[in-house]
Amino acid sequence: MSLVLDRNALETAIAVAPFHRWLGVSVREASDEGIVLELPHRPEFSADDDDPYTHGGVIGALIDICGDYAVAAQLGRDVPTIDMRVDYHRPSIGETLFAHGEVLKLGRLLAVAEARIYNEARKLIASGRGVYFVGET
Amino acid sequence: MSLVLDRNALETAIAVAPFHRWLGVSVREASDEGIVLELPHRPEFSADDDDPYTHGGVIGALIDICGDYAVAAQLGRDVPTIDMRVDYHRPSIGETLFAHGEVLKLGRLLAVAEARIYNEARKLIASGRGVYFVGET
Amino acid sequence: MSLVLDRNALETAIAVAPFHRWLGVSVREASDEGIVLELPHRPEFSADDDDPYTHGGVIGALIDICGDYAVAAQLGRDVPTIDMRVDYHRPSIGETLFAHGEVLKLGRLLAVAEARIYNEARKLIASGRGVYFVGET
Amino acid sequence: MSLVLDRNALETAIAVAPFHRWLGVSVREASDEGIVLELPHRPEFSADDDDPYTHGGVIGALIDICGDYAVAAQLGRDVPTIDMRVDYHRPSIGETLFAHGEVLKLGRLLAVAEARIYNEARKLIASGRGVYFVGET
Numbered sequence: 041m042s043l044v045l046d047r048n049a050l051e052t053a054i055a056v057a058p059f060h061r062w063l064g065v066s067v068r069e070a071s072d073e074g075i076v077l078e079l080p081h082r083p084e085f086s087a088d089d090d091d092p093y094t095h096g097g098v099i100g101a102l103i104d105i106c107g108d109y110a111v112a113a114q115l116g117r118d119v120p121t122i123d124m125r126v127d128y129h130r131p132s133i134g135e136t137l138f139a140h141g142e143v144l145k146l147g148r149l150l151a152v153a154e155a156r157i158y159n160e161a162r163k164l165i166a167s168g169r170g171v172y173f174v175g176e177t
Numbered sequence: 178m179s180l181v182l183d184r185n186a187l188e189t190a191i192a193v194a195p196f197h198r199w200l201g202v203s204v205r206e207a208s209d210e211g212i213v214l215e216l217p218h219r220p221e222f223s224a225d226d227d228d229p230y231t232h233g234g235v236i237g238a239l240i241d242i243c244g245d246y247a248v249a250a251q252l253g254r255d256v257p258t259i260d261m262r263v264d265y266h267r268p269s270i271g272e273t274l275f276a277h278g279e280v281l282k283l284g285r286l287l288a289v290a291e292a293r294i295y296n297e298a299r300k301l302i303a304s305g306r307g308v309y310f311v312g313e314t
Numbered sequence: 315m316s317l318v319l320d321r322n323a324l325e326t327a328i329a330v331a332p333f334h335r336w337l338g339v340s341v342r343e344a345s346d347e348g349i350v351l352e353l354p355h356r357p358e359f360s361a362d363d364d365d366p367y368t369h370g371g372v373i374g375a376l377i378d379i380c381g382d383y384a385v386a387a388q389l390g391r392d393v394p395t396i397d398m399r400v401d402y403h404r405p406s407i408g409e410t411l412f413a414h415g416e417v418l419k420l421g422r423l424l425a426v427a428e429a430r431i432y433n434e435a436r437k438l439i440a441s442g443r444g445v446y447f448v449g450e451t
Numbered sequence: 452m453s454l455v456l457d458r459n460a461l462e463t464a465i466a467v468a469p470f471h472r473w474l475g476v477s478v479r480e481a482s483d484e485g486i487v488l489e490l491p492h493r494p495e496f497s498a499d500d501d502d503p504y505t506h507g508g509v510i511g512a513l514i515d516i517c518g519d520y521a522v523a524a525q526l527g528r529d530v531p532t533i534d535m536r537v538d539y540h541r542p543s544i545g546e547t548l549f550a551h552g553e554v555l556k557l558g559r560l561l562a563v564a565e566a567r568i569y570n571e572a573r574k575l576i577a578s579g580r581g582v583y584f585v586g587e588t
Contacts, residue, residue, distance in 0.1 A: 059232035062221040084199040095196035096241050096258045101234020121233045122424060123397065123445055125262040125536060127563045127582065129556040144578060145540040149447070150396060152538045152578070167555060167563075169580075171397055171445070171538065173423070259561060260534065260582055262399060264426045264445065266419040281441060282403040286584070287533060289401045289441070304418060304426070308401065308534055308582070310560070333506035336495040358473040369470035370515050370532045375508025395507045399536040 043072055044116040050075065050109055053118060063098070065105060074142035075110050077102065081134045093131040099157060099166045100126045102139050107153035107170030110141030119151065119172040126168035135160050149175035180209055181253040187212065187246055190255060200235070202242060211279035212247050214239065218271050230268040236294060236303045237263045239276050244290035244307035247278030256288065256309040263305035272296050286312040317346055318390040324349065324383055327392060337372070339379060348416035349384050351376065355408045367405040373431060373440045374400045376413050381427035381444035384415030393425065393446040400442035409434050423449040454483055455527040461486065461520055464529060474509070476516060485553035486521050488513065492545045504542040510568060510577045511537045513550050518564035518581035521552030530562065530583040537579035546570050560586040 047070040069076040086092035104124045112118045141155045151174045156167040184207040206213040223229035241261045249255045281289045288311045293304040321344040343350040360366035378398045386392045418426045425448045430441040458481040480487040497503035515535045523529045552566045562585045567578040
């Protein structure tokens with residue numbers, strides 16, 4: 041599959057969303073194989089004042105965004121999410137996260153993309169999938 | 178099943194997380210049947226500058242939080258999420274969301290809780306589930 | 315939502331599939347609130363010769379079928395499954411299972427249905443969801 | 452991760468289940484990278500007398516089994532499924548299916564495994580995940 045949006049075009053598309061700007065997501069790589077997003081930590085991501093691991097809701101959002109823009113990179117536009125799932129593998133504390141997204145299937149109506157989230161030490165923090173509607177609406 | 182944490186105790190437990198405070202989640206109801214959380218809109222939730230529907234990542238986070246504290250209300254403590262899934266049913270634009278959480282199964286090791294998110298007009302916006310680890314770690 | 319296929323029409327629709335006939339699924343109830351399917355045990359369902367609990371694959375199939383025909387009862391035809399998820403709550407050994415299906419959302423393009431599986435003692439064995447494509451293809 | 456059960460030991464473990472024997476699952480490969488299962492078609496798998504594509508319930512069962520034995524190959528025993536999800540990508544008609552299973556995370560309490568199902572032409576038919584309990588019970 042070939043890339044329609046390159047790194048810069050993806051970066052621009054992602055910045056359209058106030059929620060993405062608040063999170064601070066940026067695009068690190070975009071190629072035919074998939075995309076890599078980067079999310080530096082911010083204090084508001086913490087799930088506990090005393091034990092500041094990153095909240096699962098932030099990680100779930102990153103999975104959704106990463107799957108969506110993996111599809112967008114091939115399709116040229118972002119797409120509405122039908123459903124999303126996350127498996128949490130390890131806690132992450134106060135560190136930058138890297139989300140690797142890959143399109144599993146890009147059909148005429150539906151797309152499925154997978155995302156894996158790693159920390160700076162390349163440990164797998166979470167992984168999941170989104171299903172997206174790519175047909176005409 | 179009976180309630181261990183009442184509305185006020187849940188409110189206090191939820192406020193421990195910086196991410197919950199940033200979102201602005203509060204507890205509207207807590208009873209033996211389940212809990213209801215309330216999330217007023219904030220501009221940073223939007224998925225698009227020009228078309229300000231609430232981002233799926235915010236909605237996913239609310240599903241996770243609602244399922245978690247539905248379990249916490251019965252167990253007396255919040256619990257780590259194993260996995261989470263969201264189905265998106267309708268867009269929501271700039272309005273307060275209400276998340277209804279219900280425990281489907283509270284076992285010795287695992288709990289499953291379901292959450293449904295409604296808008297002010299009582300339309301179903303999204304729904305989903307979380308699986309939580311409730312055993313000793 | 316109102317019923318388009320009644321109990322007998324659903325029974326006929328379900329019997330079109332060789333896999334449903336092999337499983338032995340029948341329709342116990344069909345109303346505006348949802349449907350109830352019945353699945354008597356057969357020895358081939360067992361997951362272990364020595365410990366004959368019903369295989370998760372059989373239970374997953376029943377979730378998919380129940381969600382699909384809950385949609386079909388309202389739409390008048392069965393529909394292709396986009397994705398499906400099952401949570402396993404308790405083992406079931408050698409007993410008839412009852413699957414309660416309910417449509418959560420019937421849209422123009424997509425439907426989401428939920429199913430809960432009970433045993434004869436009315437204990438919750440498993441529950442889950444299917445997402446179905448209901449648009450024109 | 453290293454293999455504890457080789458191809459023959461996996462084959463023996465899988466054959467313990469009457470449901471696996473009825474399906475006709477066999478082990479084609481088992482290595483440190485994962486496992487490959489093979490499922491020849493049988494007429495009872497069909498979802499329609501006139502349009503004999505393989506039923507989603509059979510495909511879901513294969514995802515569950517493949518994830519489970521990908522874990523078993525590393526752990527030395529099969530494990531109870533906590534939850535399972537399947538995405539259906541393409542219909543498959545009357546052909547042998549190949550399920551590739553890979554362990555994403557093997558923890559002290561939980562394991563997550565992914566499975567992808569291909570047909571004889573190497574087209575991706577379905578993919579999904581299982582979460583398994585691997586702790587002491």
